[in-house]
Amino acid sequence: MPAGDFPYAPPAAAESDSEEGRIWSQIKKEAHQDADSEPALASYLYSTILSHSSLERSLSFHLGNKLCSSTLLSSLLYDLFLDSFSSDPVLWSATVADLRAAKLRDPACLSYSHCLLNYKGFLSCQAHRVAHKLWTQSRKTLALALQSRVSDVFGVDIHPAARIGKGILLDHATGIVIGETAVIGNNVSMLHHVTLGGTGNVGRDRHPKIGDGVLIGAGATILGNVKIGEGAKIGAGSVVLIDVPPRTTAVGNPARQVGGMERSAMHEEGFNGGDSFDEGSKLLRWWLEVVFALDDTGDDLISP
Amino acid sequence: MPAGDFPYAPPAAAESDSEEGRIWSQIKKEAHQDADSEPALASYLYSTILSHSSLERSLSFHLGNKLCSSTLLSSLLYDLFLDSFSSDPVLWSATVADLRAAKLRDPACLSYSHCLLNYKGFLSCQAHRVAHKLWTQSRKTLALALQSRVSDVFGVDIHPAARIGKGILLDHATGIVIGETAVIGNNVSMLHHVTLGGTGNVGRDRHPKIGDGVLIGAGATILGNVKIGEGAKIGAGSVVLIDVPPRTTAVGNPARQVGGMERSAMHEEGFNGGDSFDEGSKLLRWWLEVVFALDDTGDDLISP
Amino acid sequence: MPAGDFPYAPPAAAESDSEEGRIWSQIKKEAHQDADSEPALASYLYSTILSHSSLERSLSFHLGNKLCSSTLLSSLLYDLFLDSFSSDPVLWSATVADLRAAKLRDPACLSYSHCLLNYKGFLSCQAHRVAHKLWTQSRKTLALALQSRVSDVFGVDIHPAARIGKGILLDHATGIVIGETAVIGNNVSMLHHVTLGGTGNVGRDRHPKIGDGVLIGAGATILGNVKIGEGAKIGAGSVVLIDVPPRTTAVGNPARQVGGMERSAMHEEGFNGGDSFDEGSKLLRWWLEVVFALDDTGDDLISP
Amino acid sequence: MPAGDFPYAPPAAAESDSEEGRIWSQIKKEAHQDADSEPALASYLYSTILSHSSLERSLSFHLGNKLCSSTLLSSLLYDLFLDSFSSDPVLWSATVADLRAAKLRDPACLSYSHCLLNYKGFLSCQAHRVAHKLWTQSRKTLALALQSRVSDVFGVDIHPAARIGKGILLDHATGIVIGETAVIGNNVSMLHHVTLGGTGNVGRDRHPKIGDGVLIGAGATILGNVKIGEGAKIGAGSVVLIDVPPRTTAVGNPARQVGGMERSAMHEEGFNGGDSFDEGSKLLRWWLEVVFALDDTGDDLISP
């Protein structure tokens, strides 16, 4: 893959309004059912979802309440989020795509409303989208303040300059760190404790570039301006310091490639069988079982 | 160990009331002494401990205040916790056992009140016990809301469906992730950043089963429906993808077994010499020193 | 390096008042500019910085608001912090040195005010300095309560007994755990998810000793009473169980030393070219590229 | 009326459970309808009413949230109120009677839920009932703290020693002050700014005794150990320093009796035509119109 054509492009506002409308109707339906069956939670569901006239307002309210502090009031944040979500259809279509990605790709995601309310990865990512927009408008101080609140509240630290595609799933999410010049394509899944760190070239492009449909396992550390090719998989706990070709798998500390290319439709639109949390481990296990015959020879275990 | 008889059973309400009474008396005594010697903290100690008529109330109050938000009020949570603790003696005996486990097994735990007030691992685990109870009662929305609050506040993400025994120590706890079909036996200790993740078999039993008395070091990642046998030890930073036999130790990325079985009374009732934080590293060091003669031959270092 | 002369000493109150005065003036200047250009944030900037008459008050206010809870009121914490910062010039000079360290060594740190307001690593470290002071005054209950709040709010868990030098940079910081008998020298940088854990010798000196100018990469785990010599570097994701000589680099799980000693002026006073986030990865990459010729021979990948 | 048999008696627990059950059902029905028609308020209605299993819990929750402060937490107050309401059927029957009184006697009271949620007179009175109970149990400090909170939050200052009957309506309520030895019978209505003040005999019985069914207009001041007989009416703005016979009306500053006795069934059980806010003024107006022919002769206005 030539350096010049890394497959990142700003997400297009391709999600039709009807798609968002369908999801918002579904969210309200879910919340109504939950409120009926669980009165103790009805107040919460009404304040976060059912009292709002649109998904933008619901999400802005929820983020504002989650991220506010005694010195950054919820009303200010609510205004900021609502303004960004309402005025930037490209940003908003990415948010909707993220919601759908969680529902499609995470088997533990019971419903859209579950993701909207409870997924700190989803919420962190949307706050980042707004912080990134502020950053590109040279409103750096406010962007950094948002980053800081997200890091305090969710334990997710994404530099506002980082460019992130749409259809993103940050599963569990605690401890994710993404550096300033990182670029993440569309339909990427990453688990908790993933680091996309930099190299020591100050002021230059020094963080990883993650291609479309990449899957990064829990605790993986990817460092430097390396390219993780489209559809590649990074095993849990791996330390990746080199480029990983498309549709290959890299595992270990330091990580190495295992197996050849494979056809990976896994994260494409409409695919709903995957489990981001589990794919990495399944691949890693396959690696151990097939390549190193792990279960058969104990001796081989000495040289993984 | 046959798959059918994994040694997990619902914890029995075996802790005698007098045991709990003794601990509660001790907690109040500690809090009184602390309040006397540290007036700046007396208000905190009275509101969290000394103003309450029972340990259930004290813990419910403390959890309610820790986990409440602007949309999930503390009174609601207090009611929910108190109702669960008061009405389910089996659940409550597990809570008491966890308190004792922290005091017995963590050398940095100065007192019961220290654990009750300050240990986010202990508090996360008790909130999970209530969430799990709600989950088994099909109150899934509320259970997931609790899980989300624990993940926001403590950085500990335990799926409410996960089954957890008693006498559990989650030390430091930040970043722990435990999946939906995970099962954890009694007297298990695990450090921060431990992941018990799943495999890609959606809807099936896809997360680890942890036997009684297992010790899991910091940052260890255990993936898939693997069995970690009774009394086994998992080294810090290990990535475990295979079963680990009872009373053995597994280390490395990917993890391999080191040494044979050993008699491990370490986490049995009454044992107070262990240090969960340190046992993993001690074992790991022993592994390095004895098996690979780490300090002597640099060459061996190439193939850990 | 003889055991008796590990290069840790209590930080001296060497920072001249004029140095602090210069930084405080700069912080106020930055905040004024930010308030002018970003009215939405002006309230926040005035309440945290511009309304205060000194850096001690600004930091005490900010920490008090960040760490307060419904049972630990902000006024109490404000008083506690302000008293410590105002009455202990040695402690305060270390705080000022930390602020300068972030500005000098983290390329993502745009300004002193950015660090003061947004860096949870900086804020955690200052709260620890106060907790440590309380610990040495036998005010252990209050010290532990502070530790607990820092762990809840920032996900940084530093035992109040741990001794930490000055000019410290905890970058990103989420998930850092530092044990009771750990000692950290001056001008140390460590990334998120770093663990300085103990060994099972209860009541004895069982945690790592980190020399001056050491750099520890993201997710590194250092266990036991080992010495990391002055100017050493620990690669990201490494698990270190043995001493690491000064000015060397250790990487891997378990970690091994790579290359020989090198002249490392990197973290000395006045040096401003480094990037703590990136240095570890650069070194680690160099290790892979130079020593193991990673990109050339696939076979070598099997035995990293 | 002899001094010895002033018609105050502790309210009896005469309200049948079915009566309370009927009201609670009605409140929930109202709240459901309101939540459906006004989604913006649904969260509020669920948290205050619909999520609770009983009227006691709903009221305890609401009072706890209204009266809590940063130093008196809502959970503590919730517990305190719930315990009092649940354990004292006489107290609770008075609360239910007050609810019914507001609905029956105040034409502006649209519904039981309207009173429960919004009437500061009703809420102040219930908090007083609990404070009074504490006072009789010699828990004076807590009783006085409650009084103080009610005075801060609602502007209603009732000494916890004051004895108050059941079926009480405090309409609008702002500025009401009731002294230590005041006694108020059943089915009394009083408007805002009413003072039941004392005389200078320290330590003796020095505040007014208000008979059953008395109506006291806005801004009336009644001072000293005077008796306001059963069914009497006190005009708005009056200053009363003498006994007022049963079923008579007193108006003016200082107040004088106008007209003779009258049959007054107004506040008896089941009567629903009155308007406490208006009765005083109607009587007062009648006084002016009938006795002084107010509208006819302008000259008479000089000597009212």
Next chain:
Amino acid sequence: MPAGDFPYAPPAAAESDSEEGRIWSQIKKEAHQDADSEPALASYLYSTILSHSSLERSLSFHLGNKLCSSTLLSSLLYDLFLDSFSSDPVLWSATVADLRAAKLRDPACLSYSHCLLNYKGFLSCQAHRVAHKLWTQSRKTLALALQSRVSDVFGVDIHPAARIGKGILLDHATGIVIGETAVIGNNVSMLHHVTLGGTGNVGRDRHPKIGDGVLIGAGATILGNVKIGEGAKIGAGSVVLIDVPPRTTAVGNPARQVGGMERSAMHEEGFNGGDSFDEGSKLLRWWLEVVFALDDTGDDLISP
């Protein structure tokens, strides 16, 4: 004045935008000056005024924060207020006129920003305008909840059905009570503790009608469907039960008319010499001094 043509009409949106623009510019200028000269208050001024892009937003934010509670969140109220202020130019022009009225007619009102931030009378009145709008839209539950919050927070109790003109000054405001069918004209001033109460005709028009430019002194009580004619004055502490002709003065308990009609341009547009707080007392004093020669003949005092 015939009963049929009481001079109340819905306020017209006559305030030109440029007038509001001028006031908003002035408010921001004042706030900037205050922020510069009083850093301790700058945060408050930025969050309430300077961070907002319009007067509507500033007022909505301020009211939302003042009136919110743990069960009625500030974001919800902010949305509600902003929607009303932005969508109803007639309502908004009345708000602007009130702001100007305070500045013109209250000598203690130093600036527009002083009124906007600190005058509970002004804030109560604006919250009432929104509650009234909700009432006319049959959103009665929400309207009553707003009324209740205003009564709790400001001690001002205005029934949402009451119709209020523009250019209103509620000075000091504590304890004001205004009933359901009250109607208040334009440019009315009333002091604290004023009651506009009803008569016992349930369901009918039973509260006072206050003409344009009326001035009502502190503690005055006006009861029943009486008409206070245009430009009339009601003395402090008066109890008014009869119609008061235009441009006359009524004082006393019960109130009587003093003197004849007078030309009163006092509250007309552009007049800035008045002092609502003082006018009533000045008139009352003149009444005493001139008509009854108060200081000369003690005997006359018996019959005020």
Next chain:
Amino acid sequence: MPAGDFPYAPPAAAESDSEEGRIWSQIKKEAHQDADSEPALASYLYSTILSHSSLERSLSFHLGNKLCSSTLLSSLLYDLFLDSFSSDPVLWSATVADLRAAKLRDPACLSYSHCLLNYKGFLSCQAHRVAHKLWTQSRKTLALALQSRVSDVFGVDIHPAARIGKGILLDHATGIVIGETAVIGNNVSMLHHVTLGGTGNVGRDRHPKIGDGVLIGAGATILGNVKIGEGAKIGAGSVVLIDVPPRTTAVGNPARQVGGMERSAMHEEGFNGGDSFDEGSKLLRWWLEVVFALDDTGDDLISP
């Protein structure tokens, strides 16, 4: 009394330190006893009193928490109050005298701590003292913000320019309004709903001057630049528009003098038999009984 020598002088710092020390010791003793006997309140007592090293700090903390809002943080107010109390011994001695006045003159005041914690009149007065100090320093915006908070929270509205002596008792206090040019001497007692209002002479001295030892009953309204002479008494509900000579009593609407001068040592230092709440009514009653033979002749009642 000549206009030029109205007996107001700035209070002198005459209270000896030992007096304050004695009171502070007493307060702590009371709080300790209360905390022991009422665990539910111990947290409150520790946070407000027992955790503080001085009465200044305790009061500053308490006022800061009472008066803070989401836009005026408690830490800021705490700092402001503490700075004023600590740096101005004259102001502080007046505060101590107020505390003693409540204990001496209010029979319902059980203890110093009861007053310190619960008396909104006491707390309002101390906040005013600080606001007045700010006003005299030309920090008008902050002074007015404080006034506004006191009016919101306590319903007490004192213009920061008003000059108030020491040994002041504001009993019950709700609804008190004191104008800009009012002057209040030492050892004055006033009840709730008292107004010291102005006259229409804008910019001039237009509010009442209250002499030493004056007692003002509930709901009394005093308007204009009138002098209430030393030791005078104003009956409840009176409307006073003229000077009242020293040691006389004025009652009624409008108020007239009753009786001649009397020797009044009532509020002098050391006198502890009075009851401010009751004195006014006792006098008023005496007036009715003695002068008008109220109980004897019904006819006289017609012309009060």
